Amino acid sequence: MKKLTNVFALLFLIILPGISSADTFIYELNNTYTGTSPAGPGPWLEATFTDLGSDQVQLSLQSFLTGSEFVGDLYFNLNPALDVTALSFAYGSGAQASSIEQDANDLKAPGDGNYDLKFSWGANDFAVGDVSNYTISGISGLVASSFNFLGVPGSGETNGPFYMVAHIQGIVEGAGSGHIADVDGPKTGVQPPAVPEPATLLLLGSGLITVAGIGRRRLFKKS
Numbered sequence: 001m002k003k004l005t006n007v008f009a010l011l012f013l014i015i016l017p018g019i020s021s022a023d024t025f026i027y028e029l030n031n032t033y034t035g036t037s038p039a040g041p042g043p044w045l046e047a048t049f050t051d052l053g054s055d056q057v058q059l060s061l062q063s064f065l066t067g068s069e070f071v072g073d074l075y076f077n078l079n080p081a082l083d084v085t086a087l088s089f090a091y092g093s094g095a096q097a098s099s100i101e102q103d104a105n106d107l108k109a110p111g112d113g114n115y116d117l118k119f120s121w122g123a124n125d126f127a128v129g130d131v132s133n134y135t136i137s138g139i140s141g142l143v144a145s146s147f148n149f150l151g152v153p154g155s156g157e158t159n160g161p162f163y164m165v166a167h168i169q170g171i172v173e174g175a176g177s178g179h180i181a182d183v184d185g186p187k188t189g190v191q192p193p194a195v196p197e198p199a200t201l202l203l204l205g206s207g208l209i210t211v212a213g214i215g216r217r218r219l220f221k222k223s
Helices: 002-019 198-222
Strands: 022-029 031-035 045-053 056-063 070-076 088-094 099-108 114-120 131-137 164-169 177-182 187-191
Touching: 022 164, 045 070, 045 164, 056 070
Parallel strands: none
Antiparallel strands: 022 045, 022 177, 022 187, 031 177, 045 056, 056 131, 070 114, 070 164, 088 131, 099 114, 164 177
């Protein structure tokens, strides 16, 4: 019986990571506060911060731009109680930033205030339908909510402050570029990163029943 219990424990350890959940903060940049709006309805850019545990956060960016449009720069913030210069950024996949700047309250977003972090991409590097994924670490206690902070208003600026700002370039109509922002704050919640399909759950359940049957037969043979 002890061996059978160990088998069940092992199976649950395999299954549970696939159905576990993580705290997320999702920013939807759907408001143009200066310059020309990208074509089509917003959001034109979405950013998702997800807790990975062990003081690590996943940053996943998704572009919903069209035509010749592309993301030039992205500005966002860190909890002011934390040292932004201590952060480390590990590139994962998609459009890799050409530079990442870290300077508390000193990165000016045109037409708005000051931010702590600035990602930059080259022309057309982060364009239509592209993604960009990074793992952020380097600070004890770092979680997704550590990036849920407003920028510092700039002197004389009437826009903002915002949670996140992006410079969109290559816009065909008007001046050719504009700055967009998340004005509502993040959507929060708990989202499972991977949930087994019903068919998978059925197979797993069948496997458990089969294992149980085998275990019983072996026990009966020994008795």
